[in-house]
Amino acid sequence: MSPQPAHDITLMVNGEAIAESVEPRTTLVDFLREALGLTGSHVGCEHGVCGACTVRLDGVIVRGCLTLAVQCDGRRVETIEGLSDSGELADLQAAFERRNALQCGFCTPGMMLTAQELLAAGGVPSRDTIRAHISGNYCRCTGYHAIVDAIESVAQARAQQG
Amino acid sequence: MKPAPFAYTKARSVEHAVELAGRDGEARILAGGQSLIATLNMRLSRPTLLVDINGLDGLDGLALKDGAVEIGALVRHAQAGRSDIIAKNAPLIAKAIPHIGHPAIRNRGTIGGSIAFADPAAELPACLVALGGEVVIAGGRGERTVKADDFFTGLFETELGSDDVLKAIRVPAANAATRIGFAELARRHGDYALVGLAAAARAEGDGLADIRLAYFGVGATPVRARKAEAELARGALDDAVAALADDLDPPDDVQETGAVKRHLAGVLLRRVAKQLMEGRQ
Numbered sequence: 195m196s197p198q199p200a201h202d203i204t205l206m207v208n209g210e211a212i213a214e215s216v217e218p219r220t221t222l223v224d225f226l227r228e229a230l231g232l233t234g235s236h237v238g239c240e241h242g243v244c245g246a247c248t249v250r251l252d253g254v255i256v257r258g259c260l261t262l263a264v265q266c267d268g269r270r271v272e273t274i275e276g277l278s279d280s281g282e283l284a285d286l287q288a289a290f291e292r293r294n295a296l297q298c299g300f301c302t303p304g305m306m307l308t309a310q311e312l313l314a315a316g317g318v319p320s321r322d323t324i325r326a327h328i329s330g331n332y333c334r335c336t337g338y339h340a341i342v343d344a345i346e347s348v349a350q351a352r353a354q355q356g
Numbered sequence: 357m358k359p360a361p362f363a364y365t366k367a368r369s370v371e372h373a374v375e376l377a378g379r380d381g382e383a384r385i386l387a388g389g390q391s392l393i394a395t396l397n398m399r400l401s402r403p404t405l406l407v408d409i410n411g412l413d414g415l416d417g418l419a420l421k422d423g424a425v426e427i428g429a430l431v432r433h434a435q436a437g438r439s440d441i442i443a444k445n446a447p448l449i450a451k452a453i454p455h456i457g458h459p460a461i462r463n464r465g466t467i468g469g470s471i472a473f474a475d476p477a478a479e480l481p482a483c484l485v486a487l488g489g490e491v492v493i494a495g496g497r498g499e500r501t502v503k504a505d506d507f508f509t510g511l512f513e514t515e516l517g518s519d520d521v522l523k524a525i526r527v528p529a530a531n532a533a534t535r536i537g538f539a540e541l542a543r544r545h546g547d548y549a550l551v552g553l554a555a556a557a558r559a560e561g562d563g564l565a566d567i568r569l570a571y572f573g574v575g576a577t578p579v580r581a582r583k584a585e586a587e588l589a590r591g592a593l594d595d596a597v598a599a600l601a602d603d604l605d606p607p608d609d610v611q612e613t614g615a616v617k618r619h620l621a622g623v624l625l626r627r628v629a630k631q632l633m634e635g636r637q
Contacts, residue, residue: 198363218364218406221397240357241394242461254434254463260393261464264364265386265408311459329545330458 203267207232208276216263223247223258225266226273234274234303238332245331248304249273255311274303283310286348295344297335305331309345318349359396363405367412370494370521376407378496378519383407385521387430390457390465391473415468415523420445424526426492429468433457436467445529448487448536448556452479455538458546471507472522474514474577477548479540481508482572485580486536486554489527495520508577533559537631539624540572543611549573551606551617553624557632563591564632569625574606574617584625593629597622 200215207230214229221240226232226249238246240259247258250272277283283306289295296302305328312319312327319327324342333341364386367373377383383405386392395401409415415430418441425446427436436442437453456462456470456479470480471491484491484504491502496519507515516522530536540552552572557564567588569581581603587596606617 196361198361201364217361219359219361219396221358221393224358240397242390242457245458245460248460251464255460256464257390257460259397260390260461262364262386262389262393262406265389265410308459326454326545327459330460 201264201267203264205266205268206270208272208279214263218262218264220263221259222249222251222256222261222263222266222271225263226258226271229263232273232275234278236300236303238300243330243332244301245304245308245328246301248307248331250277250307255307274307277307277310285351286310286313286344289344289348289351290341293340293344293347295336295340296333301331301333301335305333305341309341309348313345313349313352316353318346318353321346324349357397357399359393360399360402362396362403364408365405366408366410370409370412370415370523373407373409373412373521374494374496374519376405377521380405381518383518385409385472387469387472388432388464388466389469390461391469391475409521417524418442420529421526423529425529426524426526427467428524429466429472429522431467433462433465433467433470434459437462446487446527447530447534448483448538448554449480449527451536451538452483452554455479455540455542455546455549455552461546467525468522471525472514472516474508474512475548476511476576476578477552477573479538479549479552479554479572482552482554482570482578483538484525484527485578486556486568486570487527488556488568489525491515491522492524492526493520494523499523501526505580511576535559535564535632537628539627539631541620541624550611551620551624553621553628554578555628555632564589567632569628571604571621571624574604574621579604581621581625588625588629588632593626596629597625600625 204213236246238244242260249258384403386406386408415428417428443450489504502515535557537555540549554570557567567585570578583599584596606614
């Protein structure tokens with residue numbers, strides 16, 4: 195089948211209004227990386243298994259490779275760039291660094307967005323709960339232990355601050 | 357990989373979706389997309405048109421109606437997982453949902469999509485069969501209802517025709533006598549199961565009646581283990597496990613051999629039988 199007509203979409207990305215034209219088959223993560231230059235969201239497996247492409251759509255995390263850009267017309271998208279700039283992840287980023295919770299960093303943006311959704315629910319989740327929550331995000335460097343340590347330490351610190 | 361080109365249309369109503377799908381034999385309905393878009397990316401399917409039903413009115417309801425729980429096709433797994441209606445009236449589904457994919461998948465994937473896609477290793481098709489539920493379908497010739505036992509017809513094949521849109525599923529609401537059980541084995545939490553079992557029964561005296569055991573990951577569709585159901589109704593757990601040799605014939609796949617899957621099916625039956633006897637989960 196030949197290339198299909200592009201669709202005009204408007205959406206908010208990291209608080210900025212974006213108007214672009216996209217082919218229907220363009221996934222959200224490819225759109226973010228290639229049309230907008232937001233390369234913090236990574237393309238790994240492209241079938242929903244690895245979690246490297248995790249972004250927020252209307253406030254909840256989704257797979258950037260299993261969402262089409264054309265479906266995001268009128269919606270709100272947030273990426274690691276926006277959440278990093280806003281300071282929302284500052285303590286989590288510091289904890290990842292302090293605990294050596296990353297080596298190559300490929301999984302880190304997706305891992306942080308996933309962790310932040312669990313942390314935002316409040317309380318101090320058990321290590322088993324943390325592991326289950328990040329089960330959809332592959333890391334091939336750390337063995338996960340340091341990542342669980344980092345997430346747990348942030349949960350404890352945030353709980354103490356109330 | 358990247359998907360082959362396709363056209364995209366946002367449906368304005370269920371009727372519009374039915375009309376669009378009927379006009380193009382190679383169209384696919386796009387709901388949560390958590391399975392469909394993966395198959396597009398892998399070029400395992402190449403539809404010419406995607407009909408997006410996200411946002412359509414009347415498909416994301418969740419309600420208790422006439423003794424049944426009706427779940428709209430566009431209800432997301434995460435939404436169902438948070439629902440008090442589901443927790444109270446469809447506890448088997450509540451117990452299964454944490455096993456479906458991962459948080460980001462559950463935020464986007466839909467109940468209707470899981471049923472329509474009919475992956476033989478998926479949790480919800482087996483739950484629907486175990487509960488003796490039904491599927492509400494809108495099609496070119498109007499609306500119809502299909503029983504779960506008749507809905508799943510083959511590998512990724514269902515009673516849905518090319519111009520059909522799955523509107524909702526219905527399962528009988530649980531009552532004080534309802535017993536449910538659920539267990540699965542997967543290499544990683546959230547992955548498709550090596551083998552899984554969804555079960556429902558009714559407490560009667562010291563035992564169980566109306567037992568329905570629906571295995572997943574062991575065949576082309578969810579598979580009822582009918583001989584094991586009969587043995588379990590007699591209270592004979594060891595005989596029920598032995599009967600699985602007749603009930604199930606799992607093929608070898610990339611994850612495990614059929615022989616290992618059959619063994620694991622027995623392990624799961626013992627776990628699930630315990631849940632059924634312990635009472636309502």
